[in-house]
Amino acid sequence: xxxxxxxxxxxxxxxxxxxxxxxxxxxxxxxxxxxxxxxHPREAANHHVELLPGLVRQAMxxxxxxxxxxxxxxxxxxxxxxxxxxxxxxxARMLSLVWEKPLxxxxxxxxHVEIARVLSGLEDPLLLYASGGNTQVxxxxxxxxxxxxxxxxxxxxxxxDKLWIGxxxxxxxxxxxxxxxxxxxxxxxxxxxxxxxxxxxxxMLTAALQLHRTGVARPDVAYSVETTAYAMLTEITERALAxxxxxxxxxxxxxxxxxxxxxxxxxxxxxxxxTMFAPPRAMCxxxxxxxxxxxxxAFRAGVTAAVEDSAVLxxxxxxxxxxxxxxx
Numbered sequence: 508x509x510x511x512x513x514x515x516x517x518x519x520x521x522x523x524x525x526x527x528x529x530x531x532x533x534x535x536x537x538x539x540x541x542x543x544x545x546x547h548p549r550e551a552a553n554h555h556v557e558l559l560p561g562l563v564r565q566a567m568x569x570x571x572x573x574x575x576x577x578x579x580x581x582x583x584x585x586x587x588x589x590x591x592x593x594x595x596x597x598x599a600r601m602l603s604l605v606w607e608k609p610l611x612x613x614x615x616x617x618x619h620v621e622i623a624r625v626l627s628g629l630e631d632p633l634l635l636y637a638s639g640g641n642t643q644v645x646x647x648x649x650x651x652x653x654x655x656x657x658x659x660x661x662x663x664x665x666x667x668d669k670l671w672i673g674x675x676x677x678x679x680x681x682x683x684x685x686x687x688x689x690x691x692x693x694x695x696x697x698x699x700x701x702x703x704x705x706x707x708x709x710x711m712l713t714a715a716l717q718l719h720r721t722g723v724a725r726p727d728v729a730y731s732v733e734t735t736a737y738a739m740l741t742e743i744t745e746r747a748l749a750x751x752x753x754x755x756x757x758x759x760x761x762x763x764x765x766x767x768x769x770x771x772x773x774x775x776x777x778x779x780x781x782t783m784f785a786p787p788r789a790m791c792x793x794x795x796x797x798x799x800x801x802x803x804x805a806f807r808a809g810v811t812a813a814v815e816d817s818a819v820l821x822x823x824x825x826x827x828x829x830x831x832x833x834x835x
Contacts, residue, residue, distance in 0.1 A: 552594045691731070
């Protein structure tokens with residue numbers, strides 16, 4: 508079975524094609540980069556509309572397949588930015604109709620779980636999902652993925668982007684802030700906002716910008732932010748491991764590319780006698796292959812959608828999506 512998947516939840520337009528063995532046959536991606544400030548949903552959607560047809564061709568050329576070799580078309584139904592989701596869904600519907608292939612809706616967060624799970628070879632790991640709009644600790648139970656802890660305000664990636672722009676940088680902020688943090692040497696106290704199993708970052712954003720305004724060097728601000736924010740994520744991940752009596756953690760989402768976060772989670776998990784797995788960067792960030800792979804599992808479990816029933820769901824939650832391809 509070969510499935511084509513379309514990712515368009517936020518800044519990235521991506522098309523991936525995967526085989527039944529989770530082999531990425533072809534992938535093509537392009538990220539919208541605003542000239543200033545953060546993501547403007549309508550401008551990002553226009554970027555996706557313009558680029559996606561070409562990305563479909565590039566992915567199919569790389570995979571050496573034509574429409575007759577595609578068994579289903581999957582798309583990210585949510586969560587995400589409404590205009591961006593609609594851009595990808597429109598292309599997926601068009602391909603489904605023209606090629607006469609089944610249409611498969613996929614939850615973006617679940618796709619991050621599933622691509623990490625198959626690449627790690629771990630059957631039932633805990634997932635720390637850290638991305639722009641989402642920050643969640645996720646585990647499977649009773650027919651769907653359960654959110655054990657999450658952000659109460661903004662996602663960790665959005666927090667890093669806002670901070671970097673406030674420090675005079677440009678979107679995206681995560682990679683640039685990571686490079687800056689490697690030059691930092693002095694740790695400054697920042698709000699450590701852990702509320703049970705949940706976290707919050709808005710107070711840290713305000714405090715970090717205030718530090719910089721009072722003369723703290725940008726590398727030290729970045730170093731202090733990374734150390735504090737990733738300690739928060741590591742803490743709730745460890746608490747979730749203890750609660751669910753698990754030994755294995757996988758990382759997902761663009762922020763999971765960060766070396767400091769990977770190192771802190773790995774140290775914690777290995778101290779408990781477990782293992783941590785982080786996918787390659789190309790599979791951590793938003794990509795069409797994870798949509799295609801999850802679409803493949805959903806399709807094999809009988810999940811499809813008629814075009815008229817394929818509306819996007821910008822606020823779709825991870826824990827409201829049935830996963831019939833998994834069993835307890």
